[in-house]
Every structure is written in C-alpha cells, then in structure tokens.
Amino acid sequence: MTRVLIVDDDQSTLASLARAFRLAGYDAVVCDHAARAIALLQQERFDIVFSDVVMPGKDGLAMLAELRELGVTTPIIMISGQATVDMAVRATRLGASDFLEKPISSDKLLLTVENTLRLARLEEENRQLRRRVGRHELVWTSDAMQRVMAQVDRVAPTESRVCILGETGTGKELVARAIHDRSARRERPFVSVNCAAVPSELIESELFGHEKGAFTGAASRHLGKFEQAHGGTLFLDEIGDMPAAMQAKLLRLLQEGELERIGGERPVVVDTRVIVATHRDLDALVQKGAFREDLYHRVFVFPIALPPLRDRRGDIAPLAEHFAAIVAEQNGWKPRGFDRAALDELARYGWPGNVRELRNVVERLLLLTDGTVGADSVHAVLTARHARAPAATAGTGTLASRVEAFEREVVLGELAAHGHRVAETARALGLERSHLYKKCAQLGIDLKAERSS
Numbered sequence: 001m002t003r004v005l006i007v008d009d010d011q012s013t014l015a016s017l018a019r020a021f022r023l024a025g026y027d028a029v030v031c032d033h034a035a036r037a038i039a040l041l042q043q044e045r046f047d048i049v050f051s052d053v054v055m056p057g058k059d060g061l062a063m064l065a066e067l068r069e070l071g072v073t074t075p076i077i078m079i080s081g082q083a084t085v086d087m088a089v090r091a092t093r094l095g096a097s098d099f100l101e102k103p104i105s106s107d108k109l110l111l112t113v114e115n116t117l118r119l120a121r122l123e124e125e126n127r128q129l130r131r132r133v134g135r136h137e138l139v140w141t142s143d144a145m146q147r148v149m150a151q152v153d154r155v156a157p158t159e160s161r162v163c164i165l166g167e168t169g170t171g172k173e174l175v176a177r178a179i180h181d182r183s184a185r186r187e188r189p190f191v192s193v194n195c196a197a198v199p200s201e202l203i204e205s206e207l208f209g210h211e212k213g214a215f216t217g218a219a220s221r222h223l224g225k226f227e228q229a230h231g232g233t234l235f236l237d238e239i240g241d242m243p244a245a246m247q248a249k250l251l252r253l254l255q256e257g258e259l260e261r262i263g264g265e266r267p268v269v270v271d272t273r274v275i276v277a278t279h280r281d282l283d284a285l286v287q288k289g290a291f292r293e294d295l296y297h298r299v300f301v302f303p304i305a306l307p308p309l310r311d312r313r314g315d316i317a318p319l320a321e322h323f324a325a326i327v328a329e330q331n332g333w334k335p336r337g338f339d340r341a342a343l344d345e346l347a348r349y350g351w352p353g354n355v356r357e358l359r360n361v362v363e364r365l366l367l368l369t370d371g372t373v374g375a376d377s378v379h380a381v382l383t384a385r386h387a388r389a390p391a392a393t394a395g396t397g398t399l400a401s402r403v404e405a406f407e408r409e410v411v412l413g414e415l416a417a418h419g420h421r422v423a424e425t426a427r428a429l430g431l432e433r434s435h436l437y438k439k440c441a442q443l444g445i446d447l448k449a450e451r452s453s
Contacts, residue, residue: 007051034063053080142312156182164277166306169356172277180233188232196241214263240280323362341375
C-alpha cells in the first residue's frame with residue numbers, strides 16, 4: 001500500500017487530506033510538526049510527502065532543505081494557502097516535486113500523487129539502468145584494446161562460437177557481454193556460468209536442469225542455464241575447469257542443439273549461442289588429455305586474446321576514474337577523482353589481479369580518503385596490498401598441501417581486505433557466496449571467528 005505522510009499544523013487540513021487519501025486506498029499518516037516529520041522520514045518508509053509551507057517553528061521550506069541534506073529522496077509536494085511565485089520557485093530549487101495552492105480538490109490531489117509516483121518510478125528505473133550499464137561497460141583507450149574491440153565488432157553479428165582467452169580479472173565476461181549486445185540476440189537473455197565455481201556434482205543440473213523428483217531434494221522442475229538463455233547467449237567462464245564427464249555432454253549439445261534434463265524423458269531443443277572463456281592454455285590441456293580435443297575444436301572457432309592490465313597501462317587512468325564514479329553513485333557520495341600523481345602511481349603498479357584488482361583498490365581508496373585521492377594514499381594502499389600477497393612458492397610439503405595453504409592465504413587476505421563481508425569477498429574472488437562458504441569449510445576457515453578477530 002502506498003504510504004503518504006501529511007505535515008501541517010492545521011488539524012482540519014490534516015483530517016480532510018487524510019480522509020481523501022484513505023478513501024482512495026492510501027495509507028495516510030499525519031504529523032503536525034516539521035521536526036517530528038523529519039524524525040519519521042528517517043525511521044520509516046513513505047512513498048510521498050505533502051507538507052504545508054507556513055508552520056510555527058521550522059517551516060516547510062526549512063524542513064525540505066534539511067531532508068535533502070540528510071539524503072532523504074522521498075518525493076515532497078509543498079502546499080500553501082499563502083502561495084507566491086517566489087515561494088514556489090524556492091521550493092522547486094530546494095527539491096520539491098510540486099507546489100499546490102490550498103484549497104486542493106480531491107481530484108487534483110490524487111492526480112498529483114499518481115503523476116509524482118510515476119515520475120519517481122521512472123527516475124529509479126533510470127538510476128538502476130545507469131548502474132547496470134556502468135557496471136558492464138568496457139572502458140579503454142589503448143591500442144591493445146582497440147584491436148580486441150575490432151575483433152568483437154567483426155564476430156558479434158555472426159553465430160560463430162567465440163573463445164575469450166586471458167588472465168583472471170581481465171574482463172572476459174564484459175567482452176562476452178559486448179559481443180551479445182552487438183548481436184541480433186541482444187534483446188534475449190545473457191546468462192553467465194563460472195564452470196570453476198560450480199561443484200562437479202551439480203554442474204549438469206546447473207547447465208541442463210532437472211525434473212521434479214530426479215534426485216533427493218529436487219522438489220520441482222529446474223530449468224538449466226541453457227534453457228534460461230534460449231534465444232540469447234550463454235557465457236561459460238573457465239571452461240578449462242569443466243569436468244570430463246560434463247565435457248562429453250556439452251559436446252553432444254553443441255552438435256545436436258538439444259539437451260536432456262536430469263530425470264527427463266525427452267530431449268529439449270535449445271537455440272543458444274555459446275561463448276566460452278578460460279585463463280588456461282587449452283592446447284596444453286588437450287595435449288595432457290585434460291580437455292577433449294573434439295570439444296576444443298567446437299568452441300575454439302574464433303579466439304579473442306584479452307591482454308592483461310599491465311600490457312595496456314593507458315587504460316588504467318580512465319578505468320580508475322570510471323570505477324570511482326560507479327562507487328560514488330552506488331554509495332550516494334559526491335563524485336571524487338584522483339590527482340595526476342595518484343594516477344601515475346596506479347599506472348606504475350603491476351596489477352597481478354588485473355582490472356578486478358583495480359576496481360577493489362579504487363573502492364578502498366574512496367573509503368579511506370576524503371576528497372581527491374592523492375599519490376600518498378595510493379602508495380600506502382598498494383604497499384599494504386603487496387605486503388599481504390602470499391608467495392606462491394613459499395612453504396614445504398606436497399603440492400596439494402602447498403596449494404591449500406596458498407588458497408587459505410588468498411581467501412583470508414580478501415576477507416580482511418573487504419572487512420570480512422562475505423558477499424564482497426566472493427565477488428572479488430569470482431565465486432558464488434555458497435561456494436565461498438564451502439571453500440572456507442574445506443580450508444578450515446571459521447568465518448565467525450575471523451569476523452570477531
């Protein structure tokens with residue numbers, strides 16, 4: 001139910017407006033003092049506010065200004081029986097959605113609410129769209145990325161399968177999205193799966209789906225990622241880590257264009273473009289027998305090699321500014337940037353974690369810095385990050401024990417870097433939250449104990 005807050009020192013006005021709103025099906029709350037209204041708006045959710053201008057103590061315009069300074073974005077409509085042009089102009093400049101003169105007819109009142117709420121919904125949709133576009137936007141100025149984007153433009157309009165090669169964190173999924181967005185399938189879904197993050201016993205259900213009762217816990221039919229992406233694009237990240245048994249089933253799907261859900265009795269035809277990516281050397285995996293040669297020839301039709309960030313240093317400054325704008329908007333901060341020396345400091349760093357590491361560092365810098373980010377702040381953060389990074393060759397023992405120790409240090413380092421927030425840590429590591437929980441259990445990491453330490 002739409003909630004309306006009415007602020008006026010006149011009891012008869014409060015009663016008449018509240019009655020009109022309640023008859024129209026709204027939840028109307030009344031308040032006769034601006035200070036109390038400010039407290040209510042900070043504690044409770046309201047969809048729209050109607051406030052008188054002339055009130056004893058803090059008037060409506062002062063209340064409006066304070067609410068906007070506090071970051072309250074609820075649409076506020078000012079009303080007055082002593083309206084002047086100057087008053088209306090001041091209210092608009094302070095952020096009022098509209099200005100109505102008393103007395104107000106019920107029809108005018110309800111039409112204003114409807115129009116204001118519709119505009120507020122459109123503005124929110126635009127904000128969400130900008131966030132999505134910004135989050136998935138490729139930012140580049142370098143010649144190396146110019147060559148990559150030329151390949152993207154060439155292959156996108158076709159139905160050819162693409163294999164994106166590159167180190168972890170270079171933005172392989174963004175390139176896959178760019179191909180999808182430039183293709184005839186752009187209006188259909190883009191679905192992404194990280195093959196390395198899905199346990200081997202679940203990957204078939206994740207990709208192909210299952211029928212109700214197919215196994216213990218299958219309480220209903222589940223459509224796999226191929227069906228979810230029907231008519232669009234499925235991005236299989238880290239395909240080099242796909243289990244051998246699943247490779248055979250994927251090969252059959254690519255050959256026949258149909259799949260069988262687990263527990264299903266008939267094949268399901270799917271029309272899905274497949275784009276794959278890996279940080280591994282697929283040729284070497286084929287030679288070792290770890291990746292099927294026939295599947296390799298199916299997916300390795302049009303390779304695109306994505307350069308690491310250290311090989312396109314001209315992109316570091318625009319990427320840092322881009323990420324700073326995204327972080328500021330997500331947190332409701334005023335736009336903040338970097339001075340020239342700070343950008344030079346960022347450009348000198350090696351970025352072993354590539355673009356993903358740069359994104360995390362920018363967010364940390366904005367959290368630690370007020371105003372423009374300087375070179376000293378960048379140097380301090382990068383020095384601390386380098387000191388925390390584990391050495392891959394350190395330690396003794398078997399390869400398995402060394403790998404486990406390395407993974408433990410990486411996970412602990414990212415947990416500390418993200419304030420032990422599991423969702424952010426999982427995103428930085430390219431994992432689902434559930435998979436990070438499982439990985440921590442495997443490595444003997446007690447998340448509760450880490451949070452309290």
